[in-house]
Amino acid sequence: MKIGIAGAGLLGRLLAFELVRAGHRVEVFDPAPDAQARGAAGWTAAGMLSPVAELECADEHVFALGVESLRLWPRLIAALDAPVEMHQRGSLLLAHRGDEGCAMRVLGLLRNAPPDHAPQQLDTQALRELEPTVQGCAHAWLLPLEGQIHCVQAMAALAVSGTARGVRWHWGTRVASATAGCLRIEQDVHRFDWVFDARGIGARPQLPVRGVRGEILWLHAPGLSLHRPLRLLHPRHRVYLVPREGHHVVVGASEIESEDRSPVSLRSTVELLAAAHSVIPELAEARIVHTETNLRPALPDNLPCVTQADGLTRINGLFRHGWLIAPALVAQALARLHAVPRSQPA
Numbered sequence: 001m002k003i004g005i006a007g008a009g010l011l012g013r014l015l016a017f018e019l020v021r022a023g024h025r026v027e028v029f030d031p032a033p034d035a036q037a038r039g040a041a042g043w044t045a046a047g048m049l050s051p052v053a054e055l056e057c058a059d060e061h062v063f064a065l066g067v068e069s070l071r072l073w074p075r076l077i078a079a080l081d082a083p084v085e086m087h088q089r090g091s092l093l094l095a096h097r098g099d100e101g102c103a104m105r106v107l108g109l110l111r112n113a114p115p116d117h118a119p120q121q122l123d124t125q126a127l128r129e130l131e132p133t134v135q136g137c138a139h140a141w142l143l144p145l146e147g148q149i150h151c152v153q154a155m156a157a158l159a160v161s162g163t164a165r166g167v168r169w170h171w172g173t174r175v176a177s178a179t180a181g182c183l184r185i186e187q188d189v190h191r192f193d194w195v196f197d198a199r200g201i202g203a204r205p206q207l208p209v210r211g212v213r214g215e216i217l218w219l220h221a222p223g224l225s226l227h228r229p230l231r232l233l234h235p236r237h238r239v240y241l242v243p244r245e246g247h248h249v250v251v252g253a254s255e256i257e258s259e260d261r262s263p264v265s266l267r268s269t270v271e272l273l274a275a276a277h278s279v280i281p282e283l284a285e286a287r288i289v290h291t292e293t294n295l296r297p298a299l300p301d302n303l304p305c306v307t308q309a310d311g312l313t314r315i316n317g318l319f320r321h322g323w324l325i326a327p328a329l330v331a332q333a334l335a336r337l338h339a340v341p342r343s344q345p346a
């Protein structure tokens, strides 16, 4: 089929790569000036692949998509033409003395996880063996099956690998509307056998999507040994630390009901970094090498939504969970697409 995709963020790139691999002719349209321009939320994400920890603010469907995506990511990465860092070494939930109430509330929300995913409480010795640099946390739990992905590498690798297989990218091109088999760009209507709308917050007014501001900071901490993502269970802040190759640690993320894309605020910097330092005092001499703000695309219920009609698939509302669930969502959308009988007007 001749396929048009509106949006070259995380979803658009993944769709393009999978569709071209399946033998379709694929064109992608995005207002970004080129493949490296970092407008999409996908670039900014910390890349936590945390189906269990995210049960705090997601449902069992997101959990199931996350577990399935954790299975799909390694295969996808193996098919890409450039390396992408991904690990599945579990993640840690941490709480300071005095924050037990908050920790118990969060753990209560995770109780629906199946036994092999359930949080495992660690004593001081077990925590020290897993992550010697973590100090000052009275309580720790291991989520054994969680993972992480290097989002910047993955965004770049998906574009390069799509191009190598024949995806045509139309950069600097805003799609005004996506309807069955049609993308409208300024006054022109471009016709396709099937259209995917993956414009994130750009899908308004066709979807009631909003942007939720998120801020992150990258630290450079040579010599620091951190093997897996950490999450501090704190009554005021959701703070996590994600180690990345090159001695980097991504500290994130604020979650603010605002579409302000301006630089990271002093308040977020102080809160996120104070929390990070409280967990790993050795970070004191780390250097802040990069800060970034972006908008998570969210629907009113903060849950993902896929709608599929003849000639049109819309996927949106990935909110905090894009990297966690995109491979499974895309696989499901493609399975439905390929199940459409050839005689239909697709």
Ligand SMILES: Cc1cc2nc3c(=O)[nH]c(=O)nc-3n(C[C@H](O)[C@H](O)[C@H](O)COP(=O)(O)OP(=O)(O)OC[C@H]3O[C@@H](n4cnc5c(N)ncnc54)[C@H](O)[C@@H]3O)c2cc1C
Residues within 6 Å of the ligand: 006, 007, 008, 009, 010, 011, 012, 029, 030, 031, 032, 039, 040, 041, 042, 043, 044, 045, 046, 047, 048, 049, 173, 174, 175, 176, 198, 199, 200, 201, 202, 203, 213, 214, 215, 216, 252, 253, 293, 294, 295, 296, 297, 315, 316, 317, 318, 319, 320, 321, 322, 323, 324, 325
């Ligand atoms: C600070 C932060 C931390 C995060 N951390 C995590 C994490 O640890 N784990 C996780 O799973 N998720 C995380 N996320 C969420 C994840 O990044 C998003 O869920 C994901 O990027 C959504 O993918 P998307 O393709 O729908 O949107 P995007 O990646 O935002 O892409 C949308 C694309 O559509 C394009 N577009 C917009 N308007 C138009 C138009 N009119 N025409 C054509 N194209 C258009 C945009 O230019 C963009 O390229 C985080 C997000 C943020 C901001």
